[in-house]
Structure formats: C-alpha cells, structure tokens
Amino acid sequence: MTYSGAVKVGGPADVHELADLMISKVAVGSMNNNAYLLRCRATGEQLLIDAAAEPDTLLHLIGDDGIASVVTTHQHGDHWGALQAVVDATGARTYAGAEDAEGIPVPTDVPVRDGDVITVGRVSLTARHLVGHTPGSIALIYDDPHGHPHVFTGDCLFPGGVGNTGGDPRKFASLIDDVENKLFAQLPDETWVYPGHGNDTMLGTERPHLEEWRERGW
Numbered sequence: 001m002t003y004s005g006a007v008k009v010g011g012p013a014d015v016h017e018l019a020d021l022m023i024s025k026v027a028v029g030s031m032n033n034n035a036y037l038l039r040c041r042a043t044g045e046q047l048l049i050d051a052a053a054e055p056d057t058l059l060h061l062i063g064d065d066g067i068a069s070v071v072t073t074h075q076h077g078d079h080w081g082a083l084q085a086v087v088d089a090t091g092a093r094t095y096a097g098a099e100d101a102e103g104i105p106v107p108t109d110v111p112v113r114d115g116d117v118i119t120v121g122r123v124s125l126t127a128r129h130l131v132g133h134t135p136g137s138i139a140l141i142y143d144d145p146h147g148h149p150h151v152f153t154g155d156c157l158f159p160g161g162v163g164n165t166g167g168d169p170r171k172f173a174s175l176i177d178d179v180e181n182k183l184f185a186q187l188p189d190e191t192w193v194y195p196g197h198g199n200d201t202m203l204g205t206e207r208p209h210l211e212e213w214r215e216r217g218w
Contacts, residue, residue, distance in 0.1 A: 005200030007034070013061055016192075019146040021123050025194065026061055029053025031078045032197055036152060037061050038142075040121025047071065047120035048086065049140065049152050050196065052078060055085035062090065071118060072096040073154025073196060074137040075103030097129060100136030112138055114182075128182045130156040132175025133163035139183065148190035151183060151203075157193060159201040161213050172217055180210060 003016040007027040016023040024037040033052035039045070046067040051058055070092045072080050083106045087094060095118060096104055098111035112118070114129035118140065125140040133155050140152040155163040162179050165171035183191075189204025 005194070008032075013037075016150075018144055018150075020144070021120075021142065023150070023194070024061060025200075026057060028057050029078060029081060033078055034194065034196055034198070035061075036194060037067075038120050038123070038125075040123045043121030045121035047118070047125075048092070049073065050079045050154070051081075051083040051086040053081040055082035055089070058082055058086055059089055062086075066090045067092045069093045069095060069118065069120065071112075071138075071140065072100075072104055072108075073139070073152070073156075074134040075100035076134065076155065079154070079196065080104050080106060097127075097134075097136030097138040099129075099131075100134050103134070103136075125152075128178075130154075130175060130178040130182065132156070132165050132171045132173075132178065137163075141183075141187070148192065149187050150192045150194065151187065152194045153183075153196070155196040157183065157206070158195045158197070159193075159199060159206065160209075161218065165218070167218075169217065176210075176214060184210065 007014050009027045013024045013026040022039040035052050036049040038047045047069045048067050049071050051070050067090050093109045095110045095112050096108045101108035101111050112127045116127045118125045127138045130137045137156050142150045162175050191203040193201045
C-alpha cells in the first residue's frame with residue numbers, strides 16, 4: 001500500500017518502505033504525537049524517534065527485535081512520556097539535543113549537537129539544531145542515496161508553519177531562520193517532512209509560504 005503518513009491514535013502504523021530503511025509512523029497519546037520507528041533493512045537494527053506516550057503501543061510496534069536507540073527531538077513532556085518505560089524494556093541508548101537534555105527526566109546517554117551523525121545499522125541520520133521552539137530542538141535528516149531526503153522535524157516544522165514560539169518574536173525569528181537556513185536552503189523540494197504531530201508534508205509544498213510566515217510572525 002502507498003504510504004500517506006495519515007495516522008490516528010488507536011489506529012495502525014503507516015509504513016514508508018525505502019530501499020535501505022523502513023519508517024513506521026504511529027500516533028499516540030492525548031496530544032496526538034507522532035512516533036517513528038526506523039529499521040535498517042540490511043541489519044535489522046531499529047531506532048525510535050520520540051517515545052511520546054503509550055509505551056505498550058510503542059513496544060508492540062518495536063516488537064521482539066528491540067531497539068538500539070531512542071532519539072528525543074526536544075524537551076517538551078508530550079515527546080518523552082513513554083521514554084523511561086521504553087528504555088527500561090529495551091535497554092536502548094538515549095539521544096537528545098545537548099541544550100534540552102536537562103529538561104528531560106530520563107538521562108541522555110548521547111547529547112546531540114548540530115551536524116552530529118546518528119546511525120541505525122548502516123543508515124546515517126544527520127542532526128540539525130533548530131533553536132526557538134526549545135533551546136535544544138533537533139531535526140534528523142536521512143539523505144536517501146536511492147531517492148530524495150527525509151527529515152524528522154519534531155515540533156519545529158509542520159504543514160503550514162514552524163513550531164510554536166509562545167508569541168516571542170526573538171524565538172520566532174531564531175526558529176524560522178534556522179528552519180530556512182538549515183533545512184530549506186540545504187534540501188530539495190522533494191524532501192519528505194515527518195513532523196511531531198499530524199500529517200506529513202514536503203519542503204516544496206511549504207517553501208512558497210516562508211515569507212508569509214515571517215510576515216505573520218508565527
């Protein structure tokens with residue numbers, strides 16, 4: 001079946017099958033958070049992005065093969081509500097942005113900085129530090145050698161705009177600058193965007209609206 005990225009809490013995962021990587025997306029919790037399970041097709045190693053809520057749902061998705069790592073995109077509680085339970089059950093290494101690690105009650109094994117590479121099996125993900133939604137938010141970029149890039153943006157980029165910056169103009173300016181310079185300026189229109197909540201999008205869909213986002217201030 002064709003991947004759409006449209007998932008709902010209580011519903012099944014949607015699976016995006018790439019040549020070297022399988023991406024399973026599931027919605028969990030009262031805030032409709034997205035969690036993404038990445039599986040290297042060559043080795044079977046798995047990595048989870050945002051153990052947000054519903055540990056039983058996430059552990060069922062992970063299955064008997066377990067996970068090597070969990071990456072938390074930022075420090076807001078709706079993105080790590082199931083982290084302790086998942087780590088306890090799997091023994092996974094934990095990753096988070098260096099500036100957000102203190103705000104996550106589960107210890108961060110590997111603080112992540114801009115440009116760091118996180119691996120899952122033979123697949124490499126490049127972290128980009130995006131400041132504004134939180135001080136240490138990170139996005140993860142998979143530059144598929146067989147196709148176009150894929151980027152997991154946490155709460156920094158959604159269909160229709162960047163993440164919430166609480167009405168603070170300095171935080172908004174920082175976030176939209178980082179998103180524009182580190183994502184839009186570096187990646188092609190075909191880049192698939194996997195956000196922390198809701199439906200997916202593509203950079204090319206959002207690119208024409210960057211200036212209007214700046215003008216409206218959110």
